[in-house]
Amino acid sequence: MWVRIGSLGLRKKLLGAFGVILAITVLLSGLSYRAVLNNERAGDRVIHTQTVITDLNQLLNTLYGARTSYSSYLLTGQDTWLFSLESSRADYDTRIRQLRAETADNPEQQERLALIDTLATSWFTETMDPLLAQRREAPPANPAADIATLGAIQTSRDQFNGVQAFVDRAIVMEQELLAGRTERAQAEDMRLQRLLVFGTAAAVLAGLVLAWLIASDIAGRTGRLTTLAQEISGGSYGKRLRFRRQDEIGRAANAFDQMADHLQATMGQLEEAARQEQAGRQQLAAILNNVADGIITFRPDGTITESNIAVERMFDMTEDELRGARVDDLLACDPRGNGPASALALILPPDHETEGAMHLVHGCRDGEISFPLEVAVSQMPDGDGPQYIGVMRDITERVEAERKLQEQYEQAHRTRSIANAVLDAAGEGMILISPDQKITAVNRRFADMFKISIPAVIGHSMKEYGPDLNKRIGETDRFREMLWTSVGDSERRIEDAFTQVWPQHRELAMVSTPVRTRDAVHIGRVFAFRDVTHEREVDRMKTEFVSMVSHELRTPLTSIKGYVDLLLEGEVGDLSPEQHEFLEIVGSNAERLVSLINDILDISRIEAGKITLNLAPVDLRALIDRLALSFRPQIEAKRQALVVDIPANLPHVRGDHDRLVQIFTNLISNAHKYTPAGGHITIRALSQGRNVRLSVADTGIGLTPEERAQLFARFYRAQNRTTQEVGGTGLGLSITRSLVEMHGGSIAVDSTPGEGSTFTVFLPEVPAQPSPLPATPASENGARRERVDGRILIVEDEPDIANLIRRYLARAGYEVLTAPDAATALQIARERPLDLITLDVILPDADGFTLLEWLKSDPRTAAIPVIVLSMIADDGQGRTLGAVDYLAKPIREDALLQRIDRLLADAHPGTILVVDDEPDIRRLLAQQLAKAGYQTLEAGDGGEAVRIATEHELDAIFLDIRMPVMDGISALQAIRQVRTPAELPIIMMTASPGMMDAAESLVASLGIADLLEKPISGEELAQTIAKNLGHEHEVPS
């Protein structure tokens, strides 16, 4: 609202203010006028009312006159009264009519007047007139005494009083009306007065306020305008008025602001222009002084007029020295050149076309030619008199750089020649193939080796040339595949071996590495082929040589050792103690030589990669137990304690049994040798990650850190005081480490000198679950299975199927025999040790189940696990007869191998007889043993046990002591008649502790392997089995 008013012009605003005052005044006048009119009307009413009252009173007077006249007439009978009466009545008519007219606006008074009129008229006509008429006809004698007259007078008076009462009421009413009207008129007067007083005051006040507001607004804004004008004249252009109200002052302020804007912009432009000019000048100066090029201006006669700092530096002169110097003082032509002698003559442009051309001259310092210089001259645009500008550059560095580049180029050329010469002289044939399979380089040896022409292949794609090269290699497909897969590979180093077939037979060793530029861009791959035909031959010769030498050494050693043994055994007579001792020294040294030879043979075979591991799951716990047992005599002889702490659930490791024996024999033997009498040797094993960690700890002499560092080196032995008494070749740990590493394991040693050493071997575990074989087994290259030991007999009459199964098993590393019929099978099974038989159900001479019965009834063959292979999918009969597994034809390679692996590896079968009269205990034990992979036989009493032990090839017997008919002790004694303790370990069992004591005394005399108290825990059972079945293998008969 204010804004809208504010935007009005000042004049309009003033007009507005006056208008407001005028409006108030007019309003007041109007109001006053109306009040006056009102007042006037109120006065009229009062007057009217008073007239009515007066008329009413006069009416009453008239009526009174009429009464008086009537009465008087009646009393007197004088006609005067009659006339008077007539006059009064006429008067009354006039007056009543007048009154009725006057009170026309008051219905109440009208009504009352009508009533009065009725009463009066009734009084006149009905009371008076009849009597008057009567009187006139017969006037009484004495009217005054006439009772009728008196009565008429009385009646007339009563009627008059009635009319009077109404008239009086009408008067009272008019009086009340009058009073009210008077009061209203007075109030109206008061209001008028107040309105006039306050209205006037308000008008005056409004006028004052408006006047003040307008005046102060104008004064304030003109003040600011003045101040700003002063500031601008003082040079400060930043401020603006920015009045919002667009009245006269606002517009003036706007105009002023615009003027200020313009002024400021103009001033700013002026300043900017000045600044730019300044900066430009400084930049130009800076450019001139910072350009590496020297710039001079000179006159046609060669007098220098201006120069920059570069020129001063270039010629080692000051600005003053330069000014006035001559161009020829600074520049000189090449004295050997055949151009003009004066540099000025050379550089001055003869015409516009040559202007700016570069000239090579020399710069002079102190009059001497001292550096090469390049100069370009052009004419100056204008100025006083013709002038030139010359731009000069010292090109010493460039000339130098060019010289160096040339040198480098020559150097590179030489290097390349040398490299080529070296490459060509190299014994390896090399070819460089780019990632896009182009042959980028080939050395001479390669060309010679494969009989190719270098220019014919360089730049060619392997796609074109590949087939030609491939036919030179024996294993064409493998070679091609290797090339295709490796060319794009920018990371791997690839080693491989191939056989060359053309133009000459060669064994080739190939090494391929990626080639990268200095900034690691893969530019191809170099394939280097080395002719190793001769090396291989030498290797073979070396191995043969070692083998021959070791044979040659063994022969004399055989004599030495043999004769010494004969002497020591007293075969040729008694020996003196010294003779005996000395011969023992000779003997033990001969043995040392033998083990040295064995070790050297091992080393040479390891080096030649000729040791193949027969990998199979190996139970380290059993292996160590057996080893510990075989070491026991020598350990006990040295009064050492050997502790074996291996959990029963230790996972099997994948390894070559014999090599593992070699590894741990070496470690235990070392521990034994390097530990003083009375020391401890502790063997611990546990599963750690995917490895079995087995440690052999001793309390021996220990190793210093230096010794430890070289421990696994060949021919190294701990150098210390006890060395003298310790035999050994120093090759054992080297071989041990090689063997462990061949197993994919590792060996570490921890030791404190004087306290002992701990050797820890990590070997990869066999996963607990029998893992299924790879989906694509031996049929594909590379995916070869690890070898598993075992000899398997295939009984199968169909030659095709027999061949198929043979191929599966042979590929898996088993030794395979075949038998086409039952008779042959039985013969082979009796003659050759077998690990497993696969059995066809239908055979030409007997059915498979009959053969199975024969096998199971013969002690020599009963323990061989048999897998029945049949077209008939029913394994009931086979199982009843003792087959361990059943496979339906057609035979799947993976299924067959999985079963066989499991049978041969995880559960090495042995046959154990369980003897107990309690069927439950017997069965429980048998089940536990079966779970551990053993075949079990059961017997309920001693007699049966003896019969079975005599008839069957058993690996152990668990024999209860207390049994009916024939007790355990008797059975034991009977069995010992036919089987020695070494042949057949017998584990006695008893449930009564008292019996334990009694039985213990029999252990030694009867050769009991172990004595167990029932109930027997699984752990105890496992320990017992491991210990005793190991015993059987270790102790020679």
Place this chain on the structure above:
Amino acid sequence: MTTTPARLVVADDEADIRKLVSFTLRRRGHTVLEARSGDEAYDLIAAEHPDLAILDVMMPGMTGVEVARKLSQHDDLAAIPVVLLSAKGQAREIAEGLESGATAYVVKPFTPSALAQKVDELLAESGDDHGTAPHAP
């Protein structure tokens, strides 16, 4: 140890070793015939039909293995147990030896008494097989 005296052939080109073996076996009461080469050994065995033959593997002419193979192919001589003596002790070499038809393989150097014991065992076994000599456990 008591054994039935037997007739044995010992073949080794090394005189020392031949003598060592012969001496040891003679001490145990056996009759020993000596041969200095494979060919000589074969002829001797063919002529004498000994109870057992001990053959060195590395001999001039026929090797011990070749002799054993030749014997095994001869119906009359196949039953004669053959012990091979060799300085070669690698599993492959032993297996090769045994495949030729030899009964036992003894790696040099050996302990004379152990060799003698082995010979006795083999004699006892072959006696069993032929049912000519009683065998007490």
